[in-house]
Amino acid sequence: MSSTHDVELVLDFLNTLDVEENADLLDDDLRWHAWLAARGLTAGDPTHVRAVRDGLRGLIGGAPASPPPDADVRVSVVAGVPKVSAPDVAGAVLAAASRLAVLGEWERVKICPADECQWAFFDRSRNRSRTWCSMQVCGNREKARAWRERSKSG
Template sequence: MPLPAELVRDFVNTFDVEAQTDELSSPADLALWLRARDLISPRDRATDDDLSTAHALREGLRAALRREAAQLPALPLYVQVREGEVPELVPAGGGVRGGLAAIASAAVGAAWDRLKVCAEGTCQWAFIDSSKNRSRSWCSMRVCGNRTKTRAYRARKRGSRPLQGSNTDTV
């Protein structure tokens, strides 16, 4: 299983906001995705209800990454307390709901100071900020950062030009 932050990032990125494509468009797709990450067994199958829960979890996590209040769906989790260790949330069962619960549990253990969503509104791609001071705003400076900065530059240039057809000379 991937590290908690990577699992959350990858799960959130199953929906591409810009392209409007969903990697989890059917219960079978959800089961394949979870199986590929060893979150469910080969015999587990997803239902339409599981898919709805997965979509709600994904968008709740995306909202949380935007630092907005987020409501996550109810999943089978319990607090495990071991002597001398920090309590942790763990899935209370197996199957697809248990796999989704493992993702929710990973969100609790993820490095939230490093896990972010791209500030470019049309993108919303989740990424892990590996910058030294944790100040990265975009998934890619080359694409989204450039797009945002170019848009801001053009808006400033439009605001500084006199209106076309106006006479700025005074008589």
């Protein structure tokens, strides 16, 4: 499993909550199970899965939430190589997040600060300073809003 796979899994999981569309994939059993099947994962307890997602989003800058609860993660040695696995999506995502943390890449997982967006993204900038999920959309919108506010008061 590569760090690219871990990044994709973590972002896909965090973005099962779509603030802009006011949609939560966890509330749609059919789409949620299709999401899991596409990634070869099992569901686990829905309340626990939601708590893990919301806790991780809170950790990286989303709406304040309780820290994510623990999940079952197993470490084994397969063909002489340590392998981390989990029985369900919550454990798989936390295992992926922990691998990113070990690689020093967890800080690159961010939440767009735009209230109407809050999309999770991975900051690939050299100095880790990217703020917006998309400068063309959210960043530009926020800069225009700030300019209008400054123009009103000036």
